[in-house]
Amino acid sequence: xxxxxxxxxxxxxxxxxxxxxxxxxxxxxxxxxxxxxxxxxxxxxxxxxxxxxxxxxxxxxxxxxxxxxxxxxxxxxxxxxxxxxxxxxxxxxxxxxxxxxxxxxxxxxxxxxxxxxxxxxxxxxxxxxxxxxxxxxxxxxxxxxxxxxxxxxxxxxxxxxxxxxxxxxxxxxxxxxxxxxxxxxxxxxxxxxxxxxxxxxxxxxxxxxxxxxxxxxxxxxxxxxxxxxxxxxxxxxxxxxxxxxxxxxxxxxxxxxxxxxxxxxxxxxxxxxxxxxxxxxxxxxxxxxxxxxxxxxxxxxxxxxxxxxxxxxxxxxxxxxxxxxxxxxxxxxxxxxxxxxxxxxxxxxxxxxxxxxxxxxxxxxxxxxxxxxxxxxxxxxxxxxxxxxxxx
Numbered sequence: 001x002x003x004x005x006x007x008x009x010x011x012x013x014x015x016x017x018x019x020x021x022x023x024x025x026x027x028x029x030x031x032x033x034x035x036x037x038x039x040x041x042x043x044x045x046x047x048x049x050x051x052x053x054x055x056x057x058x059x060x061x062x063x064x065x066x067x068x069x070x071x072x073x074x075x076x077x078x079x080x081x082x083x084x085x086x087x088x089x090x091x092x093x094x095x096x097x098x099x100x101x102x103x104x105x106x107x108x109x110x111x112x113x114x115x116x117x118x119x120x121x122x123x124x125x126x127x128x129x130x131x132x133x134x135x136x137x138x139x140x141x142x143x144x145x146x147x148x149x150x151x152x153x154x155x156x157x158x159x160x161x162x163x164x165x166x167x168x169x170x171x172x173x174x175x176x177x178x179x180x181x182x183x184x185x186x187x188x189x190x191x192x193x194x195x196x197x198x199x200x201x202x203x204x205x206x207x208x209x210x211x212x213x214x215x216x217x218x219x220x221x222x223x224x225x226x227x228x229x230x231x232x233x234x235x236x237x238x239x240x241x242x243x244x245x246x247x248x249x250x251x252x253x254x255x256x257x258x259x260x261x262x263x264x265x266x267x268x269x270x271x272x273x274x275x276x277x278x279x280x281x282x283x284x285x286x287x288x289x290x291x292x293x294x295x296x297x298x299x300x301x302x303x304x305x306x307x308x309x310x311x312x313x314x315x316x317x318x319x320x321x322x323x324x325x326x327x328x329x330x331x332x333x334x335x336x337x338x339x340x341x342x343x344x345x346x347x348x349x350x351x352x353x354x355x356x357x358x359x360x361x362x363x364x365x366x367x368x369x370x371x372x373x374x375x376x377x378x379x380x381x382x383x384x385x386x387x388x389x390x391x392x
Contacts, residue, residue, distance in 0.1 A: 033075060036075075037071075037072055037075070040071050040074070040100055041068065041069075041071060041072065043096060043100070044067070044068045044071050044094065044096050044097035044100060045065075045068050047093075047094070047095065047096040047097070048064045048065065048067075048068055048092075048093050048094055048097070051093040051095070052064060052092075052093045056093070059091070060091050060092040060093070060130075061092065062092075063087045063088040063091050063092040063094075064088045064092030064093045064094045065088070066084065066087075066088055067084065067085040067086075067087070067088025067089060067092065067094035067097045067098065068088070068094060068097050070084035070085045070088075070097070070101070071085070071097050071100055071101060074100065074101045074104040074105075075104065078101060078104045078105040078108050078109070078114075078118075079105060079109075079114050079117075079118070081101045081104075081105075082098075082101050082102065082105050082117075082118045082121060083121075085097050085098045085101050086098065086121045086122075086125055089122065089125035089126075090124070090125040090128060090130055091130045095125075095126070095153065098121075098122050098125060098153075099122065099153060099156065099157045100157070101118070102118045102119060102122050102154065102157040102158065103157030103158070103160055103161045104161075105118040105161075106118070106119075106157065106158045106161035106162065107161040107164060107165065110162075110165065115158065119154045119155070119158055120154075122150075122153060122154040122157075123147075123150040123151065123153070123154040124150070125150075126146065126149055126150035126153045126154065127143075127146045127147050127149075127150040129146070212242055212245055213242075215238070215242045216239050216242035216243050219235045219236075219238040219239035219242055220235075220239050222235040222238075223235040223236050223239060240280075266300045266303075267300070267303050268291060268294075268296065268299030268300050268302070268303050269287070269289065269291035269294055269299045269302055269303060269326065270291040270292070270299075271303065272285060272287065272303060272306060272324070272326065273285060273287075275303070275306065275307060275310070276310070276324065279310050279311075279313075279314060279322075280314070281310070281313060281314055281320070281321065281322060282321040282322065283310065283321075283322050283323075283324060284321070284322070284323045284324065285324045285326075286323070286324065286325040286326070286327075287326050287327075288325070288326065288327035288328070289326050289327050289328045289333060290328075293328075294328070294333060294388055295388055295389065297366060298333055298366060298386045298388050301362050301363065301366055301368075301384075301386060302326060302333060302335045302384070302386065304359065304362065305335050305337070305359050305362075305363075305382065305384045306324055306326070306335065306337055308355045308356070308358075308359055308382075309322075309324075309337035309382040310322055310324070310337065311355070312355065312356075312380070312382075313337075313339045313380070316342070316380075317339050317340075317341075317342035317379065317380065318342055319342055320339045320340045320341065320342045320379065321339065321340050322337060322338065322339040322340075323336075323337070323338045323339070324336070324337050325337075325338075328388070331387060331388060331389065332385050332386065332387055332388065333385065333386040333388050334383075334384075334385050335382075335383070335384045335385070335386070336381065336382070336383045336384075337381070337382045337383075338375065338379060338380070338381045338382075339379045339380050339381075340377065340378075340379045341377060341378035341379050342378075342379075356372050356382070359372075359382075359384065360372075363384050363385075363386065366386050366387070367386075367387050368384060368385050368386040368387060369384070369385045370383070370384045371383045371384075
């Protein structure tokens, strides 16, 4: 199944789906980035427009608006944006622009010299009063108060950036913990299944295999000692069926002990040719379907349908030829097994009557239809349809 998933991923349709997903992610990121730029630009511009006094110096106004425009560089070049914003904050009125760029800088570089330099520039822009003569004319109390406000103005965006980073890291840790718990649960369930499979394998090998071996041996003895030709033929058939059942049982025991998943070991449509050759009856196989394009559950169900139908032909229509047709019809897989009128009476082999019932139930679980019954020519017909979604 993992190989099939990798093949699907490397197929043209799989690649196109991946490309569409990546394109959607890129477009969504681009839209979010543009929206955030517009919002930041509007907030920074509104701050400058509301705070700038009417009699402000021309150069301070220009520096302030340059700082507003520099916020557009914050996502790609946050440190360069910080250097461009600083003059407009020191000699102008672009305080929010400086704080926003500092927050982006701290988010991008975390604890680094770039963040330290940016925080120092913002603190300096809030602490120093421009022009320089006005700064020197301030009292020591005003200097202390300006230094405190500078710490608040520079520390707030850095603290928010670190808080967002910590939240993201916490979310990642929680996701990793959830994945670890799921993986542990799967490993525990797999351990339980492996233990149960090993127990079933031992029981099947010790009991069922022994009983089937005895049946084959008794049938072989009967085949040698029987004087009646019909009894000898029945003994031969019983021995062949017992031997084949024993082989399948040993394969199943091997699967149980190996721990392979059922879907990795069960035959499908690609093995119908081998199945038709294994039966000692004339089988005309008409395959008009590509096994690799049919989903695995449907492929396995179709194989079991043909297998059970051919088994019934061998058991109940001795000497009759069988025709097997498998084809895809748009989004449906059609399976038909038809046999001619038997040449002799039934072989007399026991039948539990559960084969066709099991096929009907399996088909119903997959959302298909199942029909079985005699034909006007005196034969028998089994028909099953399965809804499918063809793989790309």
